[in-house]
Every structure is written in C-alpha cells, then in structure tokens.
Amino acid sequence: MGKNYLEKAFNNKLSANEKIFVPYIMAGDGGLNNMEERLSFLHECGATAVELGIPFSDPVADGPTIQDAGVRALANDTTLQSVLEKLEQFKEERAIPIILMTYINPIFIYGIDRFALDCVKAGVDGVIVPDLPLEEEAMIADVLQDKDIALIRLAALTSSEERIAEIAKRTEGFLYAVSVTGTTGARSSHQTEVKSYLQKIKQHAHVPVLAGFGVSNPEQARELGAACDGVVVGSKIVDLFHQGKTNEIKELIQES
Numbered sequence: 404m405g406k407n408y409l410e411k412a413f414n415n416k417l418s419a420n421e422k423i424f425v426p427y428i429m430a431g432d433g434g435l436n437n438m439e440e441r442l443s444f445l446h447e448c449g450a451t452a453v454e455l456g457i458p459f460s461d462p463v464a465d466g467p468t469i470q471d472a473g474v475r476a477l478a479n480d481t482t483l484q485s486v487l488e489k490l491e492q493f494k495e496e497r498a499i500p501i502i503l504m505t506y507i508n509p510i511f512i513y514g515i516d517r518f519a520l521d522c523v524k525a526g527v528d529g530v531i532v533p534d535l536p537l538e539e540e541a542m543i544a545d546v547l548q549d550k551d552i553a554l555i556r557l558a559a560l561t562s563s564e565e566r567i568a569e570i571a572k573r574t575e576g577f578l579y580a581v582s583v584t585g586t587t588g589a590r591s592s593h594q595t596e597v598k599s600y601l602q603k604i605k606q607h608a609h610v611p612v613l614a615g616f617g618v619s620n621p622e623q624a625r626e627l628g629a630a631c632d633g634v635v636v637g638s639k640i641v642d643l644f645h646q647g648k649t650n651e652i653k654e655l656i657q658e659s
C-alpha cells in the first residue's frame with residue numbers, strides 16, 4: 404500500500420501499452436455499505452485506481468452532479484472518519500489503489516497527524532486536496548511524505564509554465580491536469596488548447612499525467628488520453644452508479 408503501490412499500478416498499465424483510467428466515486432452515495440462492492444466492480448472493469456470523494460458541505464470545485472452526490476452522501480451521515488473506518492474493514496481484500504479526494508477543511512478539523520495515521524490504517528495510497536495551493540501545502544505535505552502517501556498536485560489550464568514546472572516537480576503518484584476552466588461535470592467537448600496544454604505538462608512531468616474534468620465518453624477519453632497517460636472520469640461514473648447502470652460503466656471503462 405502507499406505511494407509505491409499506486410505508482411506500480413500505473414506503471415504496469417503503461418508498460419502494457421495501455422492507458423490509465425481512474426474513475427471517481429463519492430463515498431457514501433447510496434450508503435457506505437456499497438463501497439467495497441463498487442471498488443471491486445471498478446477493478447474488474449479494468450480501472451487502474453479509484454478516486455474516492457469525501458462529501459463536504461462547501462465543495463468549491465464540484466459541479467452539479469458531484470454536488471448532488473455529496474448531498475446524498477451527507478444525508479447518509481458519511482464523514483471522513485466513517486469512510487476511513489469502512490476502508491480499514493476491507494483493506495486486506497481490496498486489490499485496487501485508492502486516492503482520497505477531500506478539501507482541506509475536513510482534514511484540518513480531523514487533525515492532520517490523525518488523518519495521516521488513519522489513512523495508513525485504511526490503506527489509502529494517495530490524497531488529492533483541490534483547494535490546497537502549493538504555497539500552503541507544507542502543513543500536510545511533510546506528514547503525508549512521512550507516511551508514504553502520495554500527495555497528488557493539480558495543474559489548471561490557467562497555470563503558467565513556471566507553475567506547471569513546479570507542480571510537476573512536486574507531484575507524487577500522478578499529475579492531475581484539470582482540463583476545463585470551470586467545475587467538474589460531463590461536457591460534450593474540450594477547448595482546442597487542451598492538447599497543447601497536456602503536451603506541455605507531459606514535457607515537465609516525471610510521473611503519469613492524467614486529464615480530468617468533462618470526460619464522459621470513450622471517444623473523449625481516447626482523444627485526451629492520446630496526449631497524456633490517461634483520464635479521470637467523475638460525474639459520468641457517479642451518474643451511472645446512481646442510476647444503477649453498471650453495464651454502461653463497464654463499457655465506458657473498457658472502451659476508453
């Protein structure tokens with residue numbers, strides 16, 4: 404478990420000449436009891452790792468689909484603590500790396516040291532904290548480093564080349580290339596400059612680069628994936644799980 408486990412899963416995929424596919428799910432959407440089953444289903448479908456969202460009342464980067472899922476999860480009393488406890492229960496059986504996605508506030512309230520410790524107990528391999536800029540990350544970066552948990556940094560279309568270089572230098576596990584200017588959510592197409600943006604990031608990165616935001620079908624996944632190492636798909640997966648359309652999830656992952 405940990406950073407190496409995540410990097411190994413990515414490298415296995417890439418050395419087999421395949422692209423990485425990381426689905427996002429909201430923990431507690433439909434109850435926490437479905438989590439183990441959803442994770443193993445996504446693994447069987449061919450996902451390389453799963454991004455697991457912690458519901459939060461003020462999710463600044465989330466679009467409507469993920470926000471709705473967050474509201475459902477909060478209504479089920481899902482908390483950072485209950486998610487970590489649940490993960491710990493089936494840690495030994497789990498065969499797919501987990502990247503926890505949470506805003507900084509819940510971590511801060513939980514306690515940074517306690518968070519890192521409980522992530523280890525739960526077998527969390529990486530963490531994404533979208534509202535934590537490089538300038539502020541020291542408060543958790545060192546603690547996570549110490550526990551061998553990858554801190555995944557994000558780049559934006561508006562990031563300068565200098566900033567991209569710094570993000571690329573610091574990121575662990577992979578580099579999350581946010582590929583729209585806006586919030587999460589399925590979109591029918593991406594801006595034309597996305598390809599050159601991904602290529603620019605690729606030149607700086609020493610770990611895989613994954614494009615995320617707005618990817619909702621295999622064509623988009625293949626198109627963006629061609630300019631980097633793969634994709635993260637959130638809203639579409641969240642929607643399909645909510646509607647019980649698991650066959651469509653399988654198709655989406657397998658055809659991407």
Ligand SMILES: O=P(O)(O)OC[C@@H](O)[C@@H](O)c1c[nH]c2ccccc12
Nearest residue numbers: 427464533587588616617636637638
């Ligand atoms: O939903 P989309 O457009 O497919 O984008 C992925 C995204 O949902 C997931 O990675 C995510 C959900 N919430 C976030 C907040 C910040 C960064 C990333 C995320």
